[in-house]
Amino acid sequence: MVNDELLNPNDIEESSRFGAIKTALLVVLGLLLIGLIATGILYFTNEDVKSFVNNAAAKVGISTSEKSEVESDTRVKELASFYLAMDEQRASERLYSLKQEDSKLYERILSSMMAENSAKAARIRDNISLSEMEQDVLKREYELMISEQDQDLRTMASHYKSLGIKGATLAIERELSATMDFKTVAITLERIDAPTTAKILYHMNTAYSTEIEYNFGADYSKAVSKEIDKYIEQRRQSESLASIYEEMKPDLAAVELQNQQNFNLDKAGLIFSRMNYMAAAQILSHFEDESYVSKVVEKIKELEDLDIIFEGSFSKAVSESVKVLKQYDEDVTTLATSYTRMAPADLADIIDNLTENPSAFKEYQIDDARVFRITEKEMTIEVLKRMRPVLVGQVLSELRNTDKVEKAALLSREIGIPEP
Incomplete structure (x- = not known):
């Protein structure tokens, strides 16, 4: 059997009042906590709130944790007073x-x-913020200035490089003779690759080049010095090779020099720049790739007139000579074709007369200072070399039959036909 206890109405009422009070206290405490958190956030993030709280705390004799920390070191407080005693600026x-x-x-x-x-203190703080802003502007403007100066130097470096070795050398020497600003020239050249700078300095007046090298950075100076040594050795080798290839038949020399596995563009250009301009042109005229001929001529232009006495442009003379030789080759082929249509006896008479005349058969203008001349005898021999061997043999027989035995023998030797 279960006994049920009856509840006292007074106890129920008292319990309800206690619960309501408890709930009200929790709400008040929650609001206070939220207020404290919000105040704390504003205190540490807003200088005006921090100042207000510190002043209020000072009036009622309550110290914030930060103020307590400051006051724990009297030197900080003395410095604060010291700065406040100064004028704001x-x-x-x-x-x-x-x-x-x-x-x-x-x-x-x-x-x-x-x-x-x-x-x-707030005014002083604002002045400091303004100084920081001005400093940021100063930093920005200074960096912009450095960037623009660097761009100017790069533009000048590109200009020097576009002039070729000799052009850059002369331009820099003129600049230094006027300004003597070796530092600016040095940092300009540092924006050019070391091999090109090495060539410029090699061909420059020593009094200038020595001072420029002195103003280089350590790493760049070392790199340029190494490239100068390499360039000196390349020039020594190119002088020797140029002499060898000038003595070879142009077509045979062309076979070797157009082999880019053995001679890259830099080496080929250096060798040709050490030759006689016509010898260089004769070899280049036998190159199979005409686009590569243009590249070689451009490389010669970079090296042109560096330390040789030459009237006008060496590279232009080589380039124009190649064109002249091409035209000459076409003229010889045309003449050979024309002679092929003639009877051997008639052709023998023409050749007999042509080989007697030492005067120029034709002139090809290369530039204002140079002309390529070919005599009638030289042209005739070149024509005979292009004709069918059977026809050439018939012509030589006609010469022998007309008591021109010595002339026939001479032409045979010039053409390269063995004596009968």
């Missing part, structure tokens, strides 16, 4: 420098200053 300058060195100490002193004189 001077105090701003001193504290700006301090902030650059130790931002945490700056914050501690500024907090103490705010507690002592929030209005003046």
Whole structure:
């Protein structure tokens, strides 16, 4: 059997009142907690709120944790008073420098200053913020200046490089003779690859090149010095090879020099620049790739007139001579075709007359200073070389039959036909 206890109405009423009070207390405590959190956030993120709280705390004799920390070191408080005693401009300058060195100490002193004189401290703080903004502008403008100066130097470096070795050498020497600004020239050349700079300095007046090298950075100076040594050795080798290939038959020399596996563009250009211009043109005229001929001529232009006496442009003379030789080759082929249609006896008479005349058969203008001349005898021999051997043999027989035995023998030797 279960016994049920009856509830006292007074107990129920008392319990209800206690629950309501408890709920009200929890709400109040929650609101207070929210207020404290919000105040704390504003205190640490808003200088005006921090100043207000510190002043209020000072009036009622309550110290914030930060103020307690500041007051724990009397030196900070004395410094705060010291800065507040200064005029605002001077105090701003001193504290700006301090902030650059130790931002945490700056914050501690500024907090103490705010507690002592929030209005003046705020003005000093604002002056410091303005100085920082001005410093940012100064930094930006300075960096922009450096960038623009670097771009100017790169533009000048590109200009020097576009002039070729000799052109750059002369331009730099003129610049230095006027300004003697070796430092600017040096940092300009540092924006050019070391091999090109090495060639420029090699061909420059030693008094200038030595001073320029002195103003190079250590790494670039070492790289350029190494390239100068390499260039000296390349020139020595190219002089020797140029002499060898000038003595070879042009077509045979062309076979070797157009082999880019053995002679890259730089080496080929250097060898041709050491030759006689006509010898260089004769070899280049036998190159199979005409586009490569243009590249070689351009490379010669880079090296042109560096240390040889030459009237006009060496590279242009080579280039124009190649064109002249091409035209000459076409003229010889045309003449050979024309002679092929003639009877051997008639052709023998023409050749007999042509080989007697030592005067120029034709002139090909290369430039204002140079002309390529070919005599009638030289042209005739070249024509005979292009004709069918059977017809050439018939012509030589006609010459022998007309008592021109010596002439027939001479032409045989010139053409390269063995004597019968």
